[in-house]
Amino acid sequence: MNIDEAIAKIEDIPTISAILGEILQITSSEKSSLKDLSRLIYADQAIATKVLKMANSSFYGFTQQVKSIDRAIVILGFDEVRSIAMAMSVFESIYLKKGGAYYNRLRSWNHSMLCGFGTRILADMFIKDKELEAELFVGGLIHDIGKVIIDRYFPKEFAKILELVEQESLSIEFAEREVLSFDHALIAGNLLKKWKFPDQLRDMVIFHHHPENAPHNKMHIALIFLADLMCHELGYSTFICESKPKIEQCLDSEQLKIMQEFGFTLTPENLVELMNKLKNHISKLENLSNMMLN
Numbered sequence: 001m002n003i004d005e006a007i008a009k010i011e012d013i014p015t016i017s018a019i020l021g022e023i024l025q026i027t028s029s030e031k032s033s034l035k036d037l038s039r040l041i042y043a044d045q046a047i048a049t050k051v052l053k054m055a056n057s058s059f060y061g062f063t064q065q066v067k068s069i070d071r072a073i074v075i076l077g078f079d080e081v082r083s084i085a086m087a088m089s090v091f092e093s094i095y096l097k098k099g100g101a102y103y104n105r106l107r108s109w110n111h112s113m114l115c116g117f118g119t120r121i122l123a124d125m126f127i128k129d130k131e132l133e134a135e136l137f138v139g140g141l142i143h144d145i146g147k148v149i150i151d152r153y154f155p156k157e158f159a160k161i162l163e164l165v166e167q168e169s170l171s172i173e174f175a176e177r178e179v180l181s182f183d184h185a186l187i188a189g190n191l192l193k194k195w196k197f198p199d200q201l202r203d204m205v206i207f208h209h210h211p212e213n214a215p216h217n218k219m220h221i222a223l224i225f226l227a228d229l230m231c232h233e234l235g236y237s238t239f240i241c242e243s244k245p246k247i248e249q250c251l252d253s254e255q256l257k258i259m260q261e262f263g264f265t266l267t268p269e270n271l272v273e274l275m276n277k278l279k280n281h282i283s284k285l286e287n288l289s290n291m292m293l294n
């Protein structure tokens, strides 16, 4: 089956909620304010309710009830509320929906959310651009939505893919190409194109296994590649059978060499620091996941 036939078969997939694109758009403007973000979040009641629930969860430890999005933005901060709202919209439109036989909603969501956090940590460390950080967070969050799509729309093929991964220790993307002729990165990238997502975000998804092949912004995509490896190393993969090489073995890989080209050296020492930072996000992740799934 070629990619066009596959895309035609998944016509009915719900598009990612419009609020995500709007938040990205509005917050990339210098003039965006607390009011703009608050207005957008209130426009989607399901997301507004979840953002407030999160602000009131024990994780943030506020004793007084947070009753409005404006107040949540003041006490949690603009960036935090923006990230939560974007994560909620991806969750509602993709991860909350019914998946196929192998879909473990919690496991898939935890992988994508932790990768979003990881990418944000790396962007903060290596890029230091708040707007780009928001886009990279979304890139990390949606990098593997193609797996959910393949599982849901091509269940028979997906069973074969997982069998190959398990029996022959192949990477999931290699097995996908063997069985379907395309992988989860390519199918998701094609859907994002159809949904008119910004080119940069689409490239983050298409090239997340091979940032060195991206036509632009290789360095940004390399951060998603690294965050993805970090999640695997912490035991947060999408499927139990899926394994990836250890990051230490990848320091000289084509994918991570890109960071050196941009003047950032990744050493075993700063890797430990990065892993510790990501580990500190695990309790936040579990809190968020429990809240959303219950």
Ligand SMILES: [Fe+2]
Pocket: 143, 144, 184, 185, 208, 209
């Ligand atoms: Fe992937």
Ligand SMILES: [Fe+2]
Pocket: 111, 115, 143, 144, 228
């Ligand atoms: Fe991944």
